[in-house]
Amino acid sequence: MPTTAEDLDRKTFLYNLLVPVMNKHVEGLDQGKSMYLLFIKSETRTPSGLTARPVLTSYYKSRNFVNRPFNRFNVYTSPDETILCSDSKQSMYCQLLCGLIQRDEVLRVGAVFASAFLRAIKFLEDYWQELCSNIRTGKLSDWITDTSCRNAVMSIHRQPNLELANLIDSECGAKSWEGIVKRLWPRTKFIDVIVTGSMAQYISTLEFYSGGLPLVSTMYASSECYFGINLNPLSKPSDVSYTLLPTMAYFEFLPIEKNHEEMVQGASVQCNGDAADLNCLKEEEKLGGKTVDLVEVKLGQYYELIVTTFTGLYRYRVGDILMVTGFYNNAPQFRFIQRRNVVLSIDTDKTSEGDLLNAVTEAKLLIEPQGYLLTEYTSYADTSAIPGHYVLFWELKFRGNTDISMLDSSIMENCCHKVEESLDFVYRRLRSRDKSVGPLEIRVVKHGAFDALMDFFVSQGSSVNQYKTPRCIKSEKAIEILNSMVVRSFFCTKDPFLEPKIGSQAI
Ligand code: AMP
Secondary structure, three states, X not given: OOOOHHHHHHHHHHHHHHHHHHHHHXXXXXXXXXXXXXXXXXXXXXXXXXXEOOXXXXXXXOHHHHOOOOOOOOOEOOOHHHHOOOOHHHHHHHHHHHHHHOHHHEEEEEEEEHHHHHHHHHHHHHHHHHHHHHHHHOOOOOOOOOHHHHHHHXXXXXXXXXXXXHHHHHHHOOOOOOOHHHHHOOOOOEEEEEOOHHHHHHHHHHHHHHOOOOEEOOEEEOOOOEEEEOOOOOOOHHXXXXXXXXXXOEEEEEEEEEOOHHHHHHOOOOOOOOOOOOOOXXXXXXXXXXXXXXXXXXXXXXXXXXXXXXXXXXXXXXXXXXXXXXXXXXXXXXXXXXXXXXXXXXXXXXXXHHHHHHHHHHHHOOOHHHOEEEEEEEEXXXXXXXXOEEEEEEEEEEOOOOOHHHOOHHHHHHHHHHHHHHOOHHHHHHHHHXXXXXXXXXXXXXXXXXXXXXXXXXXXXXXXXXXXXXXXXOOXXXXXXXXXXXXXXXXXXXXXXXXOOOOOOOO
16 A cells, blocks of 8 residues: 555544544543553565555654654553564563553553454463563563663563562462453553454453453554544444544545345345344445445445545545444544455454455365365354464365275365465464464364255245355354364464565555
C-alpha cells in the first residue's frame, strides 16, 4: 500500500481524537497510565528500493509517535524503546515487566487487536515466574540483550520489590486465571482491544481473563486508509459502530443486498445455517454502477466500502461490508459486518476460500501417489488455545489395499507444511516469525463424515439439491459432528518459509 509522510498526520489526527472521546465516557484517565502492548515488525525492501512494512510499524517508528507531546491522559507504561525493540520476545517481556512494576498506576490495558492481547496473557502464563524473580531481585534477565530496551526498563525497574513479587506470585500461582487482568491490575477500567469483525471470536476468552471489564473497540482502520472511530466506546461489542471521518479519504459505498435463503442457495455461496452467517450477502451492483456517497447512505442498508485515498488508491475496494446503524449529527455510523471473501483468520491473517483451495490442491498431490484421494475438505479456526491454529478436516478415499492405519504420518505432516507454504506471506509471517498463529492441523475423518455434515445442514434448512460443502464451518454443532468422526490428526512440524512475494500479496 502506498503511503506518504503527510498521511501520517491524518493517522495522528485520528489517534488524537480517540483521547477526548474516551475521556467523555471514562473519568480520571489522567490519574494513571495505560498498559498498551504495542509491537513493531520486520521490514523488507521492494525491488525498487522502497521500504515495505506493516502500517503500525511505520506509525510507531515515525516522528509523530516518537516525538508525541506529553499528554497526561495518554501515558504508556511501556517505554518507547520497548515498543521499538525489533525482537518481539524481548519487547513483550519488557513491556509486561514494566506493566507489572507500575501495576498501581495502570488504568487501562490493551493491544491493537484482541488476538495480540491474548498472546500477551499466554506469554504471562509462560513467564510469570521469571518476571516475579526479576521483580524480587531488582535484576533483569540476561537474555534481554537489546541495550536501549534494557536501559529503558532499568530506569523504571530500579530496586527489588518483594511485596509486589509475592503478590504476583500468589495471583499467577492460583489455580484459575479467571479475572487475572483485574487481579493483577486492579485499577483497570477497561480493556482497549478491537473485538469486532474476525476478532469477535476472542470475546469469551477475553471475558474469562478480564473479570468483567468492558471491552472497548476504539477504531476502525486498515493498511490502505484509517477510516473512523467509535464514539460510544463503552457499548457492548455486538453494538459497536464506527463513525467514518469524512476527511480520511473520499468514501463511496456499493450497496449490497442482504440475501434471503432461496437467493443464497441459488448463488455460488452457501448459507450453512450459522447465526449471522457471513456468506449470506450478495452483491447487488458492480462498481461503476450505483455507488453512493457518504451523505447518501441509508439506515439499515449494507454497503461495501470503497476508498479513494490521498496516497494514490483510486476507487479501491477495501473488501469490508458495513451496515449503517445511525448518524452522529449528519455523519453516518457503521457496524462492521464482515470482510468479503475471508474464511479463516486467527490474527491479522485473512485467508479466502480461493487461498484455501489452492493450498489444499497443492497438498493433496503429496498423498495421491500413495493411493489416497482427498474427497472432501472443510476448515475452521480453532482458537480454544493460544495461539489459535487452522484445522482442516479431510475425508480420504483409499485405493487398492491401503487403509487409514497405513497413512504415513510424515507424508501427512508434509501435507500440513505444503498447505502452510501455499498460504500468503502474512500467514507465513504470523506463523514462523510472530508465532501468533499455531501449526496447522489436518484431522482425517471417517468415511461418511461429510455426509453427516450435509445431513446436519439439511436439517437446519439447506436444500439437498443445491447443497455445497462449506469450505469453512463456524457452527459449533457442525464442528462437533466432524470432531466426533476424526480418526487421526497431524500437525505441521516445521515453520513455513518466509520469502515475501512482493507485488502479489499484502505485506
Ligand atoms: P490490515 O490492512 O491488514 O491492517 O487489515 C485491515 C482490515 O482489518 C480492515 O479492512 C478490516 O477488515 C479489519 N479491521 C480493522 N479494524 C477493524 C475493526 N475495528 N473491526 C473489524 N474489523 C477491522
